[in-house]
Each structure stands twice: as structure tokens, then as C-alpha cells.
Amino acid sequence: MTEIYTAPSGDGADAWKKLPESLIDSIENGSLHPSSLAFARMGEAYRGGDTSAFNSAINDYRGWLLENRPGHLKKSSSESLFNAIAPFYLCMVLYVVAFLCAVISWLGQGSALRQAAFRVLLIGLVLHTLGLATRMLLEGRPPVTNLYSSAIFIGWGAIILSCVLEIFHRNAIGTVVASVIGFATLLIAHHLSLSGDTLEMMRAVLDTNFWLATHVVVITLGYSATFLAGTIATVYLLLRAFVSLPKFITTALRGMVYGVICFATLASFVGTVLGGIWADQSWGRFWGWDPKENGALLIVIWNAIILHARWGGMIRERGLMVMAVFGNIVTSWSWFGTNMLGIGLHSYGFTDAAFLWLSAFMISQVLVMALGLIRERGAQSRSDAADLPG
Numbered sequence: 001m002t003e004i005y006t007a008p009s010g011d012g013a014d015a016w017k018k019l020p021e022s023l024i025d026s027i028e029n030g031s032l033h034p035s036s037l038a039f040a041r042m043g044e045a046y047r048g049g050d051t052s053a054f055n056s057a058i059n060d061y062r063g064w065l066l067e068n069r070p071g072h073l074k075k076s077s078s079e080s081l082f083n084a085i086a087p088f089y090l091c092m093v094l095y096v097v098a099f100l101c102a103v104i105s106w107l108g109q110g111s112a113l114r115q116a117a118f119r120v121l122l123i124g125l126v127l128h129t130l131g132l133a134t135r136m137l138l139e140g141r142p143p144v145t146n147l148y149s150s151a152i153f154i155g156w157g158a159i160i161l162s163c164v165l166e167i168f169h170r171n172a173i174g175t176v177v178a179s180v181i182g183f184a185t186l187l188i189a190h191h192l193s194l195s196g197d198t199l200e201m202m203r204a205v206l207d208t209n210f211w212l213a214t215h216v217v218v219i220t221l222g223y224s225a226t227f228l229a230g231t232i233a234t235v236y237l238l239l240r241a242f243v244s245l246p247k248f249i250t251t252a253l254r255g256m257v258y259g260v261i262c263f264a265t266l267a268s269f270v271g272t273v274l275g276g277i278w279a280d281q282s283w284g285r286f287w288g289w290d291p292k293e294n295g296a297l298l299i300v301i302w303n304a305i306i307l308h309a310r311w312g313g314m315i316r317e318r319g320l321m322v323m324a325v326f327g328n329i330v331t332s333w334s335w336f337g338t339n340m341l342g343i344g345l346h347s348y349g350f351t352d353a354a355f356l357w358l359s360a361f362m363i364s365q366v367l368v369m370a371l372g373l374i375r376e377r378g379a380q381s382r383s384d385a386a387d388l389p390g
Contacts, residue, residue: 034064079138087131088152092186094124099179102172114172118163121175124182125163128156142213144220147339148192153217154335155185157224158231161260169252177231211278219271219296223331225264226299229257230328230365233321237372240318254317257324258310264327265303272296295334302330322372328365332358 023036038061045053065073101117132143132152139145144153158181166174236253239245275296276286287293306323309315315323336358 035061038064075138078134082131082134082138087127087134088186088189091124091128091131092183092190094120094127095179095182095186098124098175099183102175102179105172111170114170114175117172117175118166121159121166121178121182122163125156125159125178128152128159128182132156142209142217144216145212147336148189150220150223150335151185151189151192153220154224154227155182155189157221158182158185158228161225161228161263165256165260169256171249171252173232173235173253173256177228177235181227181231208278211274215271215274215278218267218274222264222268222271222296222299223335225260225267226303226327226331229260229264229324230326230331232257232260233324234328234365234368236321237318237325237368241371241374250317254320257320261303261306261324261327265300265307268296268300268303272300291338292334295338298330299327299334302327318372322369325365325369325372329362332361 023032038057041057041060042054045051045057062073098117098121101113101120105111105113105117135149135152136143143156144150159178162174162178162181164174166172166178232253236250236257240250272293275293279288279293280286302323306315306320306327309323310320336354340354340358
């Protein structure tokens with residue numbers, strides 16, 4: 001009960017006090033706050049098992065809030081409705097349906113099923129967007145404020161980019177990778193939500209809407225793009241390891257990965273620079289080698305290495321894909337790994353479960369890379385033999 005803010009104070013519309021604080025004020029003022037009386041009645045009715053009296057006390061408290069704080073009551077009702085609808089769970093279902101339809105369309109069902117899959121994906125994206133927008137309205141903040149919201153936003157950003165790819169290429173690959181990333185990130189968000197309130201109080205170091213809307217959003221879009229490039233590369237390596245892909249498909253996949261990595265490099269670089277400016281304004285230093293800062297820098301450096309290796313002819317198609325998959329490892333470490341170190345300004349604490357799943361993901365990416373480095377059979381094996389140096 002001591003952690004429940006029940007009493008709006010007279011210091012401002014947004015100022016609420018805990019019940020013990022309100023009781024202390026009542027001693028100074030000589031009168032009890034109406035909310036304190038209401039909660040005292042609730043407690044007495046609960047102890048006595050009087051359901052009617054308990055409900056009456058709740059209704060009286062609600063009536064007082066409706067008269068004195070209608071905005072807050074309306075906002076809490078909106079949050080309750082949002083939780084009841086659970087838009088992100090509905091999105092997960094839609095992304096699974098879109099994935100299945102897109103994969104089946106590859107088995108020879110024609111463009112009709114591919115188009116249907118894309119439409120289902122778009123419906124999921126609209127619902128995803130509405131969920132994000134609702135959270136922004138409820139918090140009064142930009143879309144990314146904690147790990148939970150970052151998972152939702154990373155998936156949303158990757159789906160937006162995937163839809164652009166699908167519009168241009170129309171081969172269902174954009175739909176497949178969007179569905180996979182969308183479902184995976186919302187699944188991560190679901191497990192993060194189990195630890196407590198997802199609309200939690202803003203951390204003091206993040207309490208600025210301007211930098212949340214610039215640095216945090218841009219750097220998170222860099223995460224989205226890097227994960228998208230790595231996921232497309234994973235699709236390429238898995239498909240090419242087991243089936244013979246037409247030249248136009250491999251060319252399209254190569255173009256997708258290259259273009260997305262270019263965008264990821266730009267977003268990651270700009271986001272990192274903006275983070276340095278924010279740090280300079282907050283703590284008087286542009287760079288302090290904080291683990292999260294180093295993680296962001298690693299993403300920029302790795303994407304830049306990929307581009308320079310490609311431009312310099314050190315890697316070709318298959319090498320590009322293998323390096324893009326490793327980008328998933330770099331980004332996942334920057335996103336989650338640095339937060340579990342227990343040090344730095346962005347540390348949220350080590351958890352065994354998060355470490356286990358992060359390790360499993362990294363191992364899976366190493367296995368995909370190893371599969372991509374194995375010499376392929378037939379003509380594809382001979383054509384790819386010069387992809388990587390050595």
C-alpha cells in the first residue's frame with residue numbers, strides 16, 4: 001500500500017502522493033484527504049468481508065476522481081481498454097498467418113497468396129502502429145523509453161523497412177523476414193512485460209523528450225535495420241544450403257542486404273553522434289566508454305567494415321551474407337548484453353534467463369554462419385568458392 005499513489009495533491013495536476021504522505025499532511029492540515037477516507041473504508045470493508053461496502057467505497061472514490069481529476073480517470077480507463085484489447089498479441093497472430101501464407105506461396109501457389117500474405121502483414125503493421133501510438137499518448141513520451149518499448153519499436157521499424165523491400169521486389173521475402181522479426185521482437189517484449197509495469201516511471205537519465213525522440217529513436221532504427229539485414233542474410237544462407245536458387249533471387253537478396261546495411265550504417269552513426277551530444281549536455285563529456293556507448297560504436301564499425309570489404313572486393317555475395325549475420329550478434333549484444341553487465345549508465349541488471357536466451361541466439365547465428373561457409377554442392381559451390389578471402 002505504501003507504494004500506491006492515491007492522493008492528488010494541490011501542487012499540480014500531475015502531482016500525486018502516497019497514502020502515508022497524505023496521512024501526514026492531514027495531521028498538519030487538520031483534515032483527511034477524501035482519497036484517504038475512501039481507502040480507509042475499502043480496507044475496513046475488505047477486513048470485514050463486506051463486498052457491498054467495498055464496492056460502495058470504490059464507487060465513491062471513482063466519483064471523487066471523476067469530479068476532481070477527470071483527465072487522469074479517462075487516461076486510466078484508456079490504459080485499461082488498451083490492456084484488454086492486447087494489440088501486440090493480435091499482431092503476433094497476424095504475423096504468423098502472414099509468414100505461413102508467404103512461405104506457401106513459394107511452393108507454387110502463385111502471386112495471389114503472396115499478395116494476401118502482404119495484406120495480412122499490413123494489417124498487423126497498422127495494429128502495431130496503433131499500439132505504439134497509444135503507448136505514446138498514455139506516457140506522453142516518444143516511442144522508446146525502456147527495454148520493453150525498444151523491442152516493440154525495433155520490430156516495428158524492421159517491418160516498415162521490409163514492406164518497402166516487398167513493394168519493390170514482390171517476391172514474398174520482405175513479408176517473410178518482416179513476419180519473423182515482428183513475431184520475435186513482440187515475443188521478447190511479452191517476456192520483458194512479465195517483470196513488471198511496461199509504462200514505468202521514466203529513469204532520470206532519460207527524462208528528456210527531445211533526446212528520446214532523436215538519439216534513442218534513430219539509434220533504435222539502426223538496430224532494426226541491422227537485424228533486418230542479418231535476417232535476410234540468414235534466409236539466403238539457409239535456402240542456398242539446401243536448394244538451388246535462381247540467379248534473379250540471389251541478386252535480389254544481395255541487393256536487399258546491401259541497401260539495408262547502408263541505411264543501418266547511416267542510422268547507427270547519426271544515432272551514436274546524437275547520443276554523444278546528449279551525453280555532453282548531461283554530463284559534460286561527449287564520450288565516456290560506457291558499455292552502451294561502446295555497443296553502439298561496435299554496430300557502426302561492423303557495418304562500415306562490411307561496406308568497405310564489399311567495396312574493396314574482399315568479399316562477394318556469400319561473404320556479404322555471412323558478415324551480415326554476424327551483425328545480428330553485434331546488435332543483440334549492444335541491445336541486451338551491455339544492459340546485463342551490471343555497470344554503466346544503461347545497466348538494468350543481470351538475469352540468468354536473459355543471458356541464456358541471448359547466448360542461445362548468438363550460438364544459432366554462429367551455426368548459420370558456419371553453414372554459409374561450407375562449400376556448396378554443384379555449380380553454386382564452384383561459383384561461390386571465391387566469395388571469401390583465403
